Amino acid sequence: MFAPLVAWLRQQQITFSENAAIGPHLYFKIGGTVSLLVTCNAAAQLAAVMKKVIAGKLPYLVIGGGSNIAFFDGLTRVVVVLAQAASCGSTVPIRLLDDRSLAVESGVRNQQLLSWCAAKGAGGLEFLSGIPGTIGGAAAVNAGAFGCAMADVLGGADIIDAQGNLRTVDSGHFGFAYRDSSFKFGRDILLSLRLKFSPGDEGLISIKIRDNLEYRLAHHPSYSQASAGCFFKNPWLRGVKASAGKIIEECGLKNMTVGGLSVAGEHGNFLLNHGNASFRDLQCLEKKIQSAVAARSGVVLEREVIYVAADGSKY
Ligand SMILES: Cc1cc2nc3c(=O)[nH]c(=O)nc-3n(C[C@H](O)[C@H](O)[C@H](O)COP(=O)(O)OP(=O)(O)OC[C@H]3O[C@@H](n4cnc5c(N)ncnc54)[C@H](O)[C@@H]3O)c2cc1C
Structure with missing residues:
Protein backbone atom coordinates (compact mmCIF):
# COMPACT_ATOMS: atom_id res chain seq x y z
CA MET A 1 0.00 0.00 0.00
CA PHE A 2 2.84 2.42 0.83
CA ALA A 3 5.26 1.38 -1.97
CA PRO A 4 4.43 4.20 -4.46
CA LEU A 5 4.86 6.81 -1.74
CA VAL A 6 8.14 5.23 -0.62
CA ALA A 7 9.45 5.37 -4.20
CA TRP A 8 8.45 9.04 -4.51
CA LEU A 9 10.02 9.96 -1.15
CA ARG A 10 13.25 8.27 -2.22
CA GLN A 11 13.22 10.15 -5.51
CA GLN A 12 12.59 13.48 -3.71
CA GLN A 13 15.30 12.69 -1.13
CA ILE A 14 12.89 13.23 1.74
CA THR A 15 13.85 11.56 5.02
CA PHE A 16 11.73 8.51 5.88
CA SER A 17 11.90 5.08 7.48
CA GLU A 18 9.71 2.02 7.17
CA ASN A 19 8.39 0.02 10.15
CA ALA A 20 9.88 2.68 12.36
CA ALA A 21 9.82 2.76 16.16
CA ILE A 22 7.68 5.77 17.10
CA GLY A 23 8.44 5.85 20.87
CA PRO A 24 11.84 7.58 20.53
CA HIS A 25 10.09 10.50 18.72
CA LEU A 26 7.60 11.08 21.54
CA TYR A 27 8.19 12.84 24.88
CA PHE A 28 6.23 10.05 26.63
CA LYS A 29 8.32 7.36 24.82
CA ILE A 30 5.20 5.17 24.57
CA GLY A 31 4.32 3.46 21.31
CA GLY A 32 5.25 0.54 19.06
CA THR A 33 6.05 0.89 15.37
CA VAL A 34 4.45 2.74 12.46
CA SER A 35 4.38 1.63 8.83
CA LEU A 36 6.11 4.74 7.53
CA LEU A 37 7.69 7.69 9.33
CA VAL A 38 8.42 10.78 7.23
CA THR A 39 10.26 13.86 8.48
CA CYS A 40 9.41 17.20 6.86
CA ASN A 41 11.54 20.20 7.75
CA ALA A 42 9.68 23.00 5.96
CA ALA A 43 6.05 23.90 5.27
CA ALA A 44 6.54 23.60 1.48
CA GLN A 45 7.86 20.05 1.91
CA LEU A 46 5.01 19.19 4.29
CA ALA A 47 2.51 20.46 1.70
CA ALA A 48 4.09 18.37 -1.08
CA VAL A 49 4.18 15.21 1.05
CA MET A 50 0.61 15.61 2.27
CA LYS A 51 -0.72 16.18 -1.25
CA LYS A 52 0.91 12.92 -2.30
CA VAL A 53 -0.33 11.03 0.79
CA ILE A 54 -3.91 12.30 0.38
CA ALA A 55 -3.94 11.67 -3.40
CA GLY A 56 -2.83 8.08 -2.66
CA LYS A 57 -5.70 7.75 -0.14
CA LEU A 58 -3.24 6.57 2.52
CA PRO A 59 -4.03 6.69 6.24
CA TYR A 60 -1.96 9.47 7.81
CA LEU A 61 -1.23 11.33 10.98
CA VAL A 62 0.73 14.58 11.28
CA ILE A 63 2.50 15.29 14.53
CA GLY A 64 4.80 18.11 15.63
CA GLY A 65 7.05 17.70 18.67
CA GLY A 66 5.22 14.57 19.87
CA SER A 67 4.83 16.00 23.40
CA ASN A 68 1.12 15.38 23.89
CA ILE A 69 0.59 11.96 22.36
CA ALA A 70 1.07 8.20 22.96
CA PHE A 71 0.76 5.35 20.43
CA PHE A 72 -0.61 1.83 20.69
CA ASP A 73 2.07 -0.82 21.51
CA GLY A 74 1.94 -2.81 18.24
CA LEU A 75 2.20 -1.82 14.56
CA THR A 76 0.13 1.24 13.63
CA ARG A 77 -0.61 0.98 9.90
CA VAL A 78 -0.30 4.62 9.01
CA VAL A 79 2.03 7.22 7.52
CA VAL A 80 3.21 9.42 10.37
CA VAL A 81 4.55 12.77 9.23
CA LEU A 82 6.74 14.73 11.63
CA ALA A 83 6.04 18.40 10.83
CA GLN A 84 9.15 20.15 12.02
CA ALA A 85 11.18 23.13 10.89
CA ALA A 86 14.90 23.07 10.36
CA SER A 87 16.58 25.78 12.44
CA CYS A 88 19.11 27.33 10.12
CA GLY A 89 20.50 30.32 12.01
CA SER A 90 19.01 33.59 10.83
CA THR A 91 16.70 32.02 8.24
CA VAL A 92 14.03 30.95 10.74
CA PRO A 93 10.67 30.51 8.99
CA HIS A 219 6.88 23.27 40.13
CA HIS A 220 6.99 20.43 37.56
CA PRO A 221 9.00 17.22 37.32
CA SER A 222 12.31 17.53 35.48
CA TYR A 223 12.10 17.79 31.69
CA SER A 224 14.50 14.86 31.51
CA GLN A 225 11.76 12.50 32.75
CA ALA A 226 9.54 11.07 30.02
CA SER A 227 5.97 12.42 30.28
CA ALA A 228 3.36 14.23 28.20
CA GLY A 229 2.86 17.09 30.67
CA CYS A 230 -0.53 17.31 32.37
CA PHE A 231 -2.31 14.06 31.62
CA PHE A 232 -5.88 15.04 32.58
CA LYS A 233 -7.80 18.22 31.81
CA ASN A 234 -8.55 20.46 34.78
CA PRO A 235 -12.23 19.81 35.58
CA TRP A 236 -14.92 22.43 36.20
CA LEU A 237 -16.13 22.26 39.80
CA ARG A 238 -19.05 24.49 40.84
CA GLY A 239 -18.33 26.84 37.92
CA VAL A 240 -14.57 27.16 38.59
CA LYS A 241 -11.62 25.35 36.95
CA ALA A 242 -10.07 23.08 39.58
CA SER A 243 -6.57 21.58 39.48
CA ALA A 244 -6.64 17.93 38.38
CA GLY A 245 -3.18 17.52 39.95
CA LYS A 246 -4.39 18.73 43.35
CA ILE A 247 -7.45 16.46 43.22
CA ILE A 248 -5.25 13.44 42.38
CA GLU A 249 -2.91 14.34 45.25
CA GLU A 250 -5.81 14.82 47.72
CA CYS A 251 -7.05 11.35 46.76
CA GLY A 252 -3.67 9.99 47.94
CA LEU A 253 -2.57 8.81 44.48
CA LYS A 254 0.90 10.38 44.29
CA ASN A 255 3.45 7.74 43.26
CA MET A 256 0.72 5.22 42.29
CA THR A 257 2.48 2.82 39.88
CA VAL A 258 1.49 0.46 37.06
CA GLY A 259 4.35 -1.33 35.27
CA GLY A 260 6.94 1.22 34.22
CA LEU A 261 4.69 4.21 34.84
CA SER A 262 3.85 6.22 37.95
CA VAL A 263 2.10 9.37 39.16
CA ALA A 264 4.87 11.95 39.78
CA GLY A 265 5.71 12.79 43.38
CA GLU A 266 6.19 16.47 42.40
CA HIS A 267 2.86 16.95 40.56
CA GLY A 268 -0.21 14.69 40.66
CA ASN A 269 -1.16 15.35 37.03
CA PHE A 270 2.16 14.22 35.53
CA LEU A 271 2.51 10.51 34.73
CA LEU A 272 6.16 9.52 34.37
CA ASN A 273 7.51 6.75 32.15
CA HIS A 274 10.51 5.27 33.93
CA GLY A 275 11.84 3.79 30.70
CA ASN A 276 9.87 0.69 29.87
CA ALA A 277 6.20 1.67 30.15
CA SER A 278 3.80 0.23 27.60
CA PHE A 279 0.61 1.70 26.18
CA ARG A 280 -1.23 -1.00 28.11
CA ASP A 281 0.38 0.25 31.39
CA LEU A 282 -0.74 3.76 30.48
CA GLN A 283 -4.35 2.78 29.85
CA CYS A 284 -4.37 0.76 33.06
CA LEU A 285 -2.97 3.63 35.20
CA GLU A 286 -5.40 6.08 33.58
CA LYS A 287 -8.39 3.87 34.51
CA LYS A 288 -7.09 3.32 38.07
CA ILE A 289 -6.70 7.05 38.65
CA GLN A 290 -10.09 7.87 37.13
CA SER A 291 -11.94 5.27 39.23
CA ALA A 292 -10.11 6.14 42.48
CA VAL A 293 -10.77 9.87 41.96
CA ALA A 294 -14.44 9.26 41.07
CA ALA A 295 -14.92 7.02 44.12
CA ARG A 296 -13.14 9.33 46.57
CA SER A 297 -14.17 12.77 45.31
CA GLY A 298 -16.99 12.27 42.80
CA VAL A 299 -14.94 14.09 40.11
CA VAL A 300 -14.80 12.62 36.59
CA LEU A 301 -11.36 13.24 35.07
CA GLU A 302 -11.08 13.55 31.28
CA ARG A 303 -7.83 12.71 29.49
CA GLU A 304 -5.98 15.61 27.82
CA VAL A 305 -3.25 13.50 26.17
CA ILE A 306 -4.00 12.05 22.71
CA TYR A 307 -3.97 8.30 22.06
CA VAL A 308 -3.35 6.72 18.64
CA ALA A 309 -5.06 3.41 17.84
CA ALA A 310 -3.78 0.52 15.66
CA ASP A 311 -5.50 2.00 12.56
CA GLY A 312 -3.84 5.38 13.12
CA SER A 313 -6.95 7.15 14.38
CA LYS A 314 -6.57 9.63 17.23
CA TYR A 315 -8.87 9.46 20.24
C1 LIG B 1 6.99 18.56 30.29
C2 LIG B 1 5.74 18.96 29.54
C3 LIG B 1 5.06 20.11 29.93
C4 LIG B 1 3.90 20.51 29.24
N1 LIG B 1 3.24 21.64 29.62
C5 LIG B 1 2.13 22.03 28.97
C6 LIG B 1 1.43 23.24 29.32
O1 LIG B 1 1.82 23.98 30.23
N2 LIG B 1 0.31 23.57 28.63
C7 LIG B 1 -0.16 22.79 27.61
O2 LIG B 1 -1.19 23.15 27.01
N3 LIG B 1 0.47 21.66 27.25
C8 LIG B 1 1.59 21.26 27.89
N4 LIG B 1 2.24 20.10 27.52
C9 LIG B 1 1.69 19.26 26.44
C10 LIG B 1 2.30 19.59 25.04
O3 LIG B 1 3.63 19.99 25.17
C11 LIG B 1 1.54 20.69 24.33
O4 LIG B 1 0.22 20.31 24.19
C12 LIG B 1 2.16 21.01 22.96
O5 LIG B 1 1.65 22.25 22.54
C13 LIG B 1 1.92 19.94 21.89
O6 LIG B 1 2.72 20.30 20.76
P1 LIG B 1 3.43 19.17 19.87
O7 LIG B 1 4.04 19.85 18.70
O8 LIG B 1 4.33 18.35 20.70
O9 LIG B 1 2.15 18.36 19.43
P2 LIG B 1 2.05 16.75 19.15
O10 LIG B 1 2.06 16.04 20.47
O11 LIG B 1 3.04 16.38 18.15
O12 LIG B 1 0.61 16.69 18.52
C14 LIG B 1 -0.50 17.14 19.25
C15 LIG B 1 -1.71 17.22 18.32
O13 LIG B 1 -1.47 18.23 17.34
C16 LIG B 1 -1.63 17.68 16.04
N5 LIG B 1 -0.65 18.37 15.17
C17 LIG B 1 0.65 18.62 15.40
N6 LIG B 1 1.19 19.28 14.36
C18 LIG B 1 0.20 19.45 13.46
C19 LIG B 1 0.12 20.04 12.17
N7 LIG B 1 1.17 20.62 11.58
N8 LIG B 1 -1.05 20.00 11.51
C20 LIG B 1 -2.14 19.42 12.09
N9 LIG B 1 -2.14 18.85 13.30
C21 LIG B 1 -0.98 18.86 13.97
C22 LIG B 1 -1.34 16.19 16.20
O14 LIG B 1 -1.93 15.44 15.18
C23 LIG B 1 -1.99 15.95 17.54
O15 LIG B 1 -3.38 15.83 17.38
C24 LIG B 1 3.40 19.71 28.18
C25 LIG B 1 4.11 18.55 27.80
C26 LIG B 1 5.27 18.18 28.47
C27 LIG B 1 6.01 16.95 28.03
Whole structure:
Protein backbone atom coordinates (compact mmCIF):
# COMPACT_ATOMS: atom_id res chain seq x y z
CA MET A 1 0.00 0.00 0.00
CA PHE A 2 2.84 2.42 0.83
CA ALA A 3 5.26 1.38 -1.97
CA PRO A 4 4.43 4.20 -4.46
CA LEU A 5 4.86 6.81 -1.74
CA VAL A 6 8.14 5.23 -0.62
CA ALA A 7 9.45 5.37 -4.20
CA TRP A 8 8.45 9.04 -4.51
CA LEU A 9 10.02 9.96 -1.15
CA ARG A 10 13.25 8.27 -2.22
CA GLN A 11 13.22 10.15 -5.51
CA GLN A 12 12.59 13.48 -3.71
CA GLN A 13 15.30 12.69 -1.13
CA ILE A 14 12.89 13.23 1.74
CA THR A 15 13.85 11.56 5.02
CA PHE A 16 11.73 8.51 5.88
CA SER A 17 11.90 5.08 7.48
CA GLU A 18 9.71 2.02 7.17
CA ASN A 19 8.39 0.02 10.15
CA ALA A 20 9.88 2.68 12.36
CA ALA A 21 9.82 2.76 16.16
CA ILE A 22 7.68 5.77 17.10
CA GLY A 23 8.44 5.85 20.87
CA PRO A 24 11.84 7.58 20.53
CA HIS A 25 10.09 10.50 18.72
CA LEU A 26 7.60 11.08 21.54
CA TYR A 27 8.19 12.84 24.88
CA PHE A 28 6.23 10.05 26.63
CA LYS A 29 8.32 7.36 24.82
CA ILE A 30 5.20 5.17 24.57
CA GLY A 31 4.32 3.46 21.31
CA GLY A 32 5.25 0.54 19.06
CA THR A 33 6.05 0.89 15.37
CA VAL A 34 4.45 2.74 12.46
CA SER A 35 4.38 1.63 8.83
CA LEU A 36 6.11 4.74 7.53
CA LEU A 37 7.69 7.69 9.33
CA VAL A 38 8.42 10.78 7.23
CA THR A 39 10.26 13.86 8.48
CA CYS A 40 9.41 17.20 6.86
CA ASN A 41 11.54 20.20 7.75
CA ALA A 42 9.68 23.00 5.96
CA ALA A 43 6.05 23.90 5.27
CA ALA A 44 6.54 23.60 1.48
CA GLN A 45 7.86 20.05 1.91
CA LEU A 46 5.01 19.19 4.29
CA ALA A 47 2.51 20.46 1.70
CA ALA A 48 4.09 18.37 -1.08
CA VAL A 49 4.18 15.21 1.05
CA MET A 50 0.61 15.61 2.27
CA LYS A 51 -0.72 16.18 -1.25
CA LYS A 52 0.91 12.92 -2.30
CA VAL A 53 -0.33 11.03 0.79
CA ILE A 54 -3.91 12.30 0.38
CA ALA A 55 -3.94 11.67 -3.40
CA GLY A 56 -2.83 8.08 -2.66
CA LYS A 57 -5.70 7.75 -0.14
CA LEU A 58 -3.24 6.57 2.52
CA PRO A 59 -4.03 6.69 6.24
CA TYR A 60 -1.96 9.47 7.81
CA LEU A 61 -1.23 11.33 10.98
CA VAL A 62 0.73 14.58 11.28
CA ILE A 63 2.50 15.29 14.53
CA GLY A 64 4.80 18.11 15.63
CA GLY A 65 7.05 17.70 18.67
CA GLY A 66 5.22 14.57 19.87
CA SER A 67 4.83 16.00 23.40
CA ASN A 68 1.12 15.38 23.89
CA ILE A 69 0.59 11.96 22.36
CA ALA A 70 1.07 8.20 22.96
CA PHE A 71 0.76 5.35 20.43
CA PHE A 72 -0.61 1.83 20.69
CA ASP A 73 2.07 -0.82 21.51
CA GLY A 74 1.94 -2.81 18.24
CA LEU A 75 2.20 -1.82 14.56
CA THR A 76 0.13 1.24 13.63
CA ARG A 77 -0.61 0.98 9.90
CA VAL A 78 -0.30 4.62 9.01
CA VAL A 79 2.03 7.22 7.52
CA VAL A 80 3.21 9.42 10.37
CA VAL A 81 4.55 12.77 9.23
CA LEU A 82 6.74 14.73 11.63
CA ALA A 83 6.04 18.40 10.83
CA GLN A 84 9.15 20.15 12.02
CA ALA A 85 11.18 23.13 10.89
CA ALA A 86 14.90 23.07 10.36
CA SER A 87 16.58 25.78 12.44
CA CYS A 88 19.11 27.33 10.12
CA GLY A 89 20.50 30.32 12.01
CA SER A 90 19.01 33.59 10.83
CA THR A 91 16.70 32.02 8.24
CA VAL A 92 14.03 30.95 10.74
CA PRO A 93 10.67 30.51 8.99
CA ILE A 94 9.01 33.38 10.87
CA ARG A 95 8.23 36.81 9.42
CA LEU A 96 6.53 40.00 10.46
CA LEU A 97 3.24 40.67 8.64
CA ASP A 98 2.65 44.08 10.25
CA ASP A 99 3.39 45.74 13.60
CA ARG A 100 0.98 43.42 15.45
CA SER A 101 1.08 40.08 13.63
CA LEU A 102 3.54 37.48 12.40
CA ALA A 103 3.51 34.38 10.19
CA VAL A 104 5.24 31.23 11.41
CA GLU A 105 5.57 27.76 9.88
CA SER A 106 3.77 25.09 11.90
CA GLY A 107 6.95 23.08 12.49
CA VAL A 108 8.75 25.85 14.37
CA ARG A 109 9.50 24.95 18.00
CA ASN A 110 7.81 27.17 20.59
CA GLN A 111 11.15 28.06 22.15
CA GLN A 112 12.58 29.03 18.73
CA LEU A 113 9.57 31.30 18.16
CA LEU A 114 10.04 32.89 21.60
CA SER A 115 13.71 33.69 20.91
CA TRP A 116 12.59 35.44 17.72
CA CYS A 117 9.82 37.32 19.62
CA ALA A 118 12.28 38.50 22.27
CA ALA A 119 14.67 39.78 19.59
CA LYS A 120 11.88 41.61 17.69
CA GLY A 121 9.99 43.00 20.71
CA ALA A 122 6.91 40.90 19.97
CA GLY A 123 5.08 40.34 23.28
CA GLY A 124 2.08 38.27 24.34
CA LEU A 125 3.38 34.79 23.48
CA GLU A 126 5.51 34.34 26.63
CA PHE A 127 2.95 31.88 28.06
CA LEU A 128 4.48 29.33 25.64
CA SER A 129 7.78 29.43 27.51
CA GLY A 130 8.63 25.89 28.61
CA ILE A 131 5.76 24.23 26.70
CA PRO A 132 7.55 21.63 24.56
CA GLY A 133 6.72 20.96 20.92
CA THR A 134 5.93 22.96 17.81
CA ILE A 135 3.65 25.94 17.30
CA GLY A 136 1.45 23.79 15.00
CA GLY A 137 0.98 21.23 17.77
CA ALA A 138 0.29 24.04 20.26
CA ALA A 139 -2.43 25.47 18.00
CA ALA A 140 -3.96 22.02 17.39
CA VAL A 141 -4.42 21.36 21.11
CA ASN A 142 -4.98 25.01 22.11
CA ALA A 143 -2.00 24.76 24.45
CA GLY A 144 -1.86 27.24 27.27
CA ALA A 145 -0.38 28.26 30.60
CA PHE A 146 -0.41 31.25 32.98
CA GLY A 147 -3.99 32.13 32.00
CA CYS A 148 -3.34 32.41 28.21
CA ALA A 149 -3.83 29.93 25.39
CA MET A 150 -3.31 29.73 21.64
CA ALA A 151 -6.94 30.71 21.02
CA ASP A 152 -6.06 34.18 22.41
CA VAL A 153 -3.29 34.84 19.88
CA LEU A 154 -4.23 32.92 16.74
CA GLY A 155 -5.42 35.03 13.80
CA GLY A 156 -5.60 32.38 11.08
CA ALA A 157 -3.68 29.69 9.22
CA ASP A 158 -2.73 28.21 5.87
CA ILE A 159 -3.81 24.59 5.83
CA ILE A 160 -4.26 21.56 3.62
CA ASP A 161 -7.69 20.11 4.16
CA ALA A 162 -8.50 16.40 4.19
CA GLN A 163 -9.29 16.55 0.42
CA GLY A 164 -5.78 17.87 -0.32
CA ASN A 165 -6.82 21.50 -0.99
CA LEU A 166 -4.65 24.41 0.12
CA ARG A 167 -6.79 26.89 2.06
CA THR A 168 -6.45 30.00 4.14
CA VAL A 169 -8.70 29.92 7.20
CA ASP A 170 -9.42 32.28 10.09
CA SER A 171 -9.44 31.39 13.78
CA GLY A 172 -13.14 30.43 13.61
CA HIS A 173 -12.11 27.32 11.63
CA PHE A 174 -10.30 26.02 14.73
CA GLY A 175 -13.46 25.73 16.90
CA PHE A 176 -11.27 26.37 19.92
CA ALA A 177 -12.24 25.03 23.34
CA TYR A 178 -10.22 24.31 26.48
CA ARG A 179 -7.16 22.28 25.30
CA ASP A 180 -9.05 21.43 22.13
CA SER A 181 -9.56 22.49 18.51
CA SER A 182 -10.91 20.90 15.35
CA PHE A 183 -7.30 19.89 14.49
CA LYS A 184 -6.74 17.84 17.66
CA PHE A 185 -8.67 14.83 16.39
CA GLY A 186 -9.28 16.11 12.84
CA ARG A 187 -7.67 15.47 9.42
CA ASP A 188 -6.70 18.99 8.29
CA ILE A 189 -3.01 19.89 8.32
CA LEU A 190 -1.51 23.15 9.54
CA LEU A 191 1.20 24.58 7.28
CA SER A 192 1.66 28.03 8.77
CA LEU A 193 -0.04 30.23 11.34
CA ARG A 194 -0.77 33.93 11.71
CA LEU A 195 -0.29 35.02 15.29
CA LYS A 196 -1.15 38.33 16.94
CA PHE A 197 1.30 40.01 19.30
CA SER A 198 1.65 43.24 21.27
CA PRO A 199 4.75 45.35 20.60
CA GLY A 200 6.89 45.47 23.75
CA ASP A 201 10.31 45.99 25.23
CA GLU A 202 12.79 43.25 24.18
CA GLY A 203 14.36 43.08 27.67
CA LEU A 204 11.01 42.78 29.47
CA ILE A 205 9.82 40.08 27.06
CA SER A 206 13.03 38.10 27.69
CA ILE A 207 12.56 38.42 31.46
CA LYS A 208 8.96 37.15 31.24
CA ILE A 209 10.07 34.19 29.11
CA ARG A 210 12.77 33.34 31.65
CA ASP A 211 10.47 33.81 34.68
CA ASN A 212 7.78 31.55 33.21
CA LEU A 213 10.37 28.85 32.51
CA GLU A 214 11.81 29.14 36.02
CA TYR A 215 8.34 28.80 37.55
CA ARG A 216 7.79 25.59 35.58
CA LEU A 217 11.20 24.16 36.50
CA ALA A 218 10.40 24.77 40.18
CA HIS A 219 6.88 23.27 40.13
CA HIS A 220 6.99 20.43 37.56
CA PRO A 221 9.00 17.22 37.32
CA SER A 222 12.31 17.53 35.48
CA TYR A 223 12.10 17.79 31.69
CA SER A 224 14.50 14.86 31.51
CA GLN A 225 11.76 12.50 32.75
CA ALA A 226 9.54 11.07 30.02
CA SER A 227 5.97 12.42 30.28
CA ALA A 228 3.36 14.23 28.20
CA GLY A 229 2.86 17.09 30.67
CA CYS A 230 -0.53 17.31 32.37
CA PHE A 231 -2.31 14.06 31.62
CA PHE A 232 -5.88 15.04 32.58
CA LYS A 233 -7.80 18.22 31.81
CA ASN A 234 -8.55 20.46 34.78
CA PRO A 235 -12.23 19.81 35.58
CA TRP A 236 -14.92 22.43 36.20
CA LEU A 237 -16.13 22.26 39.80
CA ARG A 238 -19.05 24.49 40.84
CA GLY A 239 -18.33 26.84 37.92
CA VAL A 240 -14.57 27.16 38.59
CA LYS A 241 -11.62 25.35 36.95
CA ALA A 242 -10.07 23.08 39.58
CA SER A 243 -6.57 21.58 39.48
CA ALA A 244 -6.64 17.93 38.38
CA GLY A 245 -3.18 17.52 39.95
CA LYS A 246 -4.39 18.73 43.35
CA ILE A 247 -7.45 16.46 43.22
CA ILE A 248 -5.25 13.44 42.38
CA GLU A 249 -2.91 14.34 45.25
CA GLU A 250 -5.81 14.82 47.72
CA CYS A 251 -7.05 11.35 46.76
CA GLY A 252 -3.67 9.99 47.94
CA LEU A 253 -2.57 8.81 44.48
CA LYS A 254 0.90 10.38 44.29
CA ASN A 255 3.45 7.74 43.26
CA MET A 256 0.72 5.22 42.29
CA THR A 257 2.48 2.82 39.88
CA VAL A 258 1.49 0.46 37.06
CA GLY A 259 4.35 -1.33 35.27
CA GLY A 260 6.94 1.22 34.22
CA LEU A 261 4.69 4.21 34.84
CA SER A 262 3.85 6.22 37.95
CA VAL A 263 2.10 9.37 39.16
CA ALA A 264 4.87 11.95 39.78
CA GLY A 265 5.71 12.79 43.38
CA GLU A 266 6.19 16.47 42.40
CA HIS A 267 2.86 16.95 40.56
CA GLY A 268 -0.21 14.69 40.66
CA ASN A 269 -1.16 15.35 37.03
CA PHE A 270 2.16 14.22 35.53
CA LEU A 271 2.51 10.51 34.73
CA LEU A 272 6.16 9.52 34.37
CA ASN A 273 7.51 6.75 32.15
CA HIS A 274 10.51 5.27 33.93
CA GLY A 275 11.84 3.79 30.70
CA ASN A 276 9.87 0.69 29.87
CA ALA A 277 6.20 1.67 30.15
CA SER A 278 3.80 0.23 27.60
CA PHE A 279 0.61 1.70 26.18
CA ARG A 280 -1.23 -1.00 28.11
CA ASP A 281 0.38 0.25 31.39
CA LEU A 282 -0.74 3.76 30.48
CA GLN A 283 -4.35 2.78 29.85
CA CYS A 284 -4.37 0.76 33.06
CA LEU A 285 -2.97 3.63 35.20
CA GLU A 286 -5.40 6.08 33.58
CA LYS A 287 -8.39 3.87 34.51
CA LYS A 288 -7.09 3.32 38.07
CA ILE A 289 -6.70 7.05 38.65
CA GLN A 290 -10.09 7.87 37.13
CA SER A 291 -11.94 5.27 39.23
CA ALA A 292 -10.11 6.14 42.48
CA VAL A 293 -10.77 9.87 41.96
CA ALA A 294 -14.44 9.26 41.07
CA ALA A 295 -14.92 7.02 44.12
CA ARG A 296 -13.14 9.33 46.57
CA SER A 297 -14.17 12.77 45.31
CA GLY A 298 -16.99 12.27 42.80
CA VAL A 299 -14.94 14.09 40.11
CA VAL A 300 -14.80 12.62 36.59
CA LEU A 301 -11.36 13.24 35.07
CA GLU A 302 -11.08 13.55 31.28
CA ARG A 303 -7.83 12.71 29.49
CA GLU A 304 -5.98 15.61 27.82
CA VAL A 305 -3.25 13.50 26.17
CA ILE A 306 -4.00 12.05 22.71
CA TYR A 307 -3.97 8.30 22.06
CA VAL A 308 -3.35 6.72 18.64
CA ALA A 309 -5.06 3.41 17.84
CA ALA A 310 -3.78 0.52 15.66
CA ASP A 311 -5.50 2.00 12.56
CA GLY A 312 -3.84 5.38 13.12
CA SER A 313 -6.95 7.15 14.38
CA LYS A 314 -6.57 9.63 17.23
CA TYR A 315 -8.87 9.46 20.24
C1 LIG B 1 6.99 18.56 30.29
C2 LIG B 1 5.74 18.96 29.54
C3 LIG B 1 5.06 20.11 29.93
C4 LIG B 1 3.90 20.51 29.24
N1 LIG B 1 3.24 21.64 29.62
C5 LIG B 1 2.13 22.03 28.97
C6 LIG B 1 1.43 23.24 29.32
O1 LIG B 1 1.82 23.98 30.23
N2 LIG B 1 0.31 23.57 28.63
C7 LIG B 1 -0.16 22.79 27.61
O2 LIG B 1 -1.19 23.15 27.01
N3 LIG B 1 0.47 21.66 27.25
C8 LIG B 1 1.59 21.26 27.89
N4 LIG B 1 2.24 20.10 27.52
C9 LIG B 1 1.69 19.26 26.44
C10 LIG B 1 2.30 19.59 25.04
O3 LIG B 1 3.63 19.99 25.17
C11 LIG B 1 1.54 20.69 24.33
O4 LIG B 1 0.22 20.31 24.19
C12 LIG B 1 2.16 21.01 22.96
O5 LIG B 1 1.65 22.25 22.54
C13 LIG B 1 1.92 19.94 21.89
O6 LIG B 1 2.72 20.30 20.76
P1 LIG B 1 3.43 19.17 19.87
O7 LIG B 1 4.04 19.85 18.70
O8 LIG B 1 4.33 18.35 20.70
O9 LIG B 1 2.15 18.36 19.43
P2 LIG B 1 2.05 16.75 19.15
O10 LIG B 1 2.06 16.04 20.47
O11 LIG B 1 3.04 16.38 18.15
O12 LIG B 1 0.61 16.69 18.52
C14 LIG B 1 -0.50 17.14 19.25
C15 LIG B 1 -1.71 17.22 18.32
O13 LIG B 1 -1.47 18.23 17.34
C16 LIG B 1 -1.63 17.68 16.04
N5 LIG B 1 -0.65 18.37 15.17
C17 LIG B 1 0.65 18.62 15.40
N6 LIG B 1 1.19 19.28 14.36
C18 LIG B 1 0.20 19.45 13.46
C19 LIG B 1 0.12 20.04 12.17
N7 LIG B 1 1.17 20.62 11.58
N8 LIG B 1 -1.05 20.00 11.51
C20 LIG B 1 -2.14 19.42 12.09
N9 LIG B 1 -2.14 18.85 13.30
C21 LIG B 1 -0.98 18.86 13.97
C22 LIG B 1 -1.34 16.19 16.20
O14 LIG B 1 -1.93 15.44 15.18
C23 LIG B 1 -1.99 15.95 17.54
O15 LIG B 1 -3.38 15.83 17.38
C24 LIG B 1 3.40 19.71 28.18
C25 LIG B 1 4.11 18.55 27.80
C26 LIG B 1 5.27 18.18 28.47
C27 LIG B 1 6.01 16.95 28.03
